[in-house]
Amino acid sequence: MSHLIAFEPTRTAAQARLAEFLPAAGRYAAERNFVRPGNDHVARLSPWLQKRLLLESEVVAAALAQWTFPAVEKFVQEVYWRTYWKGWLEQRPAAWTRWTEAVPRLRDGLRGERRSAWEAACAGRTGIAGFDDWARELVATGYLHNHARMWFASIWIFTLRLPWELGAAFFFEHLLDGDAASNTLSWRWVAGLQTAGKTYVARADNIAHYTEGRCAPAAGQLAPAAFAITEEPLPKVAAWTEDGLWSAAAAAGGAGERVGLWLHAEDLAVEVGELAGEKMASVNAAWPTGIAGRAGWGESVADWTRAALGDGATRAGAHFGVVVMGGATDDLAAELVEWAKTQGLRRVVAYRPCIGPWLDEGLAAERALGAAGIALTWRRRAWDTELFPHAGRGYFPFWERVKAAG
Ligand SMILES: Cc1cc2nc3c(=O)[nH]c(=O)nc-3n(C[C@H](O)[C@H](O)[C@H](O)COP(=O)(O)OP(=O)(O)OC[C@H]3O[C@@H](n4cnc5c(N)ncnc54)[C@H](O)[C@@H]3O)c2cc1C
Structure with a gap:
């Protein structure tokens, strides 16, 4: 029953798949539970959404542009599950x-x-x-x-x-x-x-x-019933939402300051949204060779992620009008320090990766840049900043909040 599904690691391919799926989005609620060869009746957008080659906001807006809310409510709700899980984990990083x-x-x-x-x-x-x-x-x-x-x-x-x-x-x-x-x-x-x-x-x-x-x-x-699995309660972290530096309002840098962008594979559509209007003197999209081993990714996942990063880098370079730096490196933090110095950057800006492998890379880079006297400013998309704080409890109150916000 193995069906090869082509996921090309580009934003163009993501947009094409979204356009192809939209006419079927109104049937999603009725058909989504069926598992079929090729699974054309579900969006099959998750690899692109996970890398933000396509944004959740874009998928939701496209569905609502073609359908009424009741017709695609179930589909939209599923897209928000991704946001809910991410917000939940940000508040309980010990689960990771x-x-x-x-x-x-x-x-x-x-x-x-x-x-x-x-x-x-x-x-x-x-x-x-x-x-x-x-x-x-x-x-x-x-x-x-x-x-x-x-x-x-x-x-x-x-x-x-x-x-x-x-x-x-x-x-x-x-x-x-x-x-x-x-x-x-x-x-x-x-x-x-x-x-x-x-x-x-x-x-x-x-x-x-x-x-x-x-x-x-x-x-x-098949086992007829479950058995109980228990664990110590997970501690909850609260302070992260209050850090203004992550909000869209935080300035990337002072006037005349040379600012560079660190691009990573958790947000590969930087030409859209919060950072798009800012001036970047340089972009670095280096691939940390050790990340796949540290994260436990197989070869296909690593290759796909690296190719997606390349696609994001090409678009970022064209958007900001700069040459994108950074090939493969076995020490990303050192690479970013070297790049920032060579480019005369006072500050590096990046979307803050969520809990997971890219955050570990980012925090190591932040320490190394800081030690070299270069600030790393974290940004977060408004979508995340607004929604993550509501993901502390169950999905139902989260979803009610989303609907109330309109
Ligand atoms: C055990 C298990 C592991 C999973 N691991 C992942 C994972 O690593 N990455 C991942 O993106 N999803 C994961 N999911 C959620 C879900 O199975 C996939 O997002 C979905 O199957 C992707 O296919 P699609 O794009 O056709 O989804 P659709 O059903 O068409 O939904 C559209 C989009 O909504 C989001 N979405 C839908 N359902 C969920 C869900 N239950 N949770 C979170 N987001 C959802 C995805 O971004 C998806 O692309 C997991 C689910 C289970 C049960």
Whole structure:
């Protein structure tokens, strides 16, 4: 059932896919749960949205330009789930650090039958119809339909009894849309950690129905019920929203100051929105060679991300009228310091990456630039600044807030 889905890592391809999907957006609510070869009935925009080659605001505006709100409410609501998860993780970064610490420990600790079970799950050799197809489809295409992700995660955790953390790592290794917030928190949700007492149990009849008979595991193959997984409560961080430097209102620099832009793969449409009107003396889009290893990305994810960064760099260079600097580097922080000095920059500006691999790179760069007497000013898009603070509780109050804001 493996279908090759082409995700070209460019903004042009993202816009083309959005235009292609929009006529079907009104049928999304009725059809979204079906998992079909090619999955043309869902947007398949997630790799581009994750890199912000396309902005959430652009997708929502395009849907509402072609349809009434009631007709596309479900679709719009799903786009906002991405924002909700990101805002939630910003307020509880320990959900990310606990996971990153657990993965190598759990992987190294796998022995004997447990190790074989884990290897079979990743290779799609469990004998469970559907599950094996999705494992192979994920590795081959870098994408899975949402329902397949839910079933896969549930079977991984409750039927195969493998640690959810390693399932999330398998996804993060292969998903082109792999996102620290959406991936980690969705796995936690299936496992029952995200919403206390609420787990997601995959049922054979549900799989057969929504795959239109293509995948039909025997009912006895799947765990009939979940078991409880517990953890220490996650500490909540509050102060981050109050930092004015991240808001769109913060000035990038004083008059006449030479300012440079650090471009990274979490925001690759800098020619649109908050930073677009500012003057940049130079842009650096260096690729940190060690990020894939540190993040746990497979080769396809790393290649795709790097190519997307290249596409963003080309557009940023054309927009700001500068030559974009930076090839591959094994020390991004040192590269940015060197660049800033050579270019005579007083200040570097960047969209602040959210919790995840690019934030680690950014914070290391901030320290190194600071030590060299060069300020790094973090910016955040108004979309995030306005919405993240409301993502501290459940999705329902968040969504009500979005709707009330109009
Ligand atoms: C276990 C698990 C892991 C996941 N990991 C990721 C991940 O790493 N990255 C990721 O972007 N999504 C993740 N998702 C959410 C969701 O499955 C994908 O965003 C969606 O399948 C992408 O396909 P699409 O673009 O066709 O989505 P559509 O259904 O057409 O939705 C449009 C857009 O809305 C957003 N969206 C939709 N559903 C969700 C959701 N439940 N949570 C967050 N955003 C959503 C995505 O940006 C998506 O592109 C995960 C879900 C599960 C159950």
